[in-house]
Amino acid sequence: MKRAFLVVGNRAWTKPFSLNDIPGAGRMDVLCRCVSQSLFISHGIRRNVNVFLLLLGEPDPPKVVRIDGGSVKRMSPDERNVAGHLRKALGVECGEEWVKVHSGVYVARKSPAELLRELSGDYSVYYLREDGEDIREVVPSLKNPLFVLGDHTGLHEDIERIVMEMSAKTVKVSPLSLMAEQCITIVHYELDRLHF
């Protein structure tokens, strides 16, 4: 079963940024940690996982970076390394079709609605939100799930509306409001318990 995560970076820059100030690029650090938690295990990579980062910050939104766990190369879990890949992707000219940056990393220009429409052809969409259904109730029925998360500021109203329209369910992973990357770790944990 494949899994995917879509993280919305409300202010994440859409041009190359300095690796010496990753948080300063619209909290790109949050997105880097989400990539890391989505893809990496100890001494390995989850080949069945794809990550989509929807970048909505200045100066050229919207852009989406896609990282395919099945084919990505030369990526390591540390924030700076992941940021280097994102930085490179943001330097590549792109339109509505995916452009390959290098093995397993792609970039495109897609609105939230276009992106979700495309992804809902391949995945069942679930919105991770603090007031959703308990993930333990939901996991047994999940098939090729894609989980949508906000960054440190959550999902803004206009995007949340689109996500809610396209989601099968809203799912919670904890009674507490957690950091996005922590939610990803918990989702993997719950799915791994069932499938391995």
Ligand SMILES: C[S@@+](CC[C@H](N)C(=O)[O-])C[C@H]1O[C@@H](n2cnc3c(N)ncnc32)[C@H](O)[C@@H]1O
């Ligand atoms: C740091 S939280 C955002 C908090 C922000 N203040 C808000 O009100 O949305 C980042 C994202 O993690 C997810 N999240 C956080 N806690 C969660 C929980 N207990 N269950 C499910 N998703 C959660 C949501 O998708 C949220 O947008």
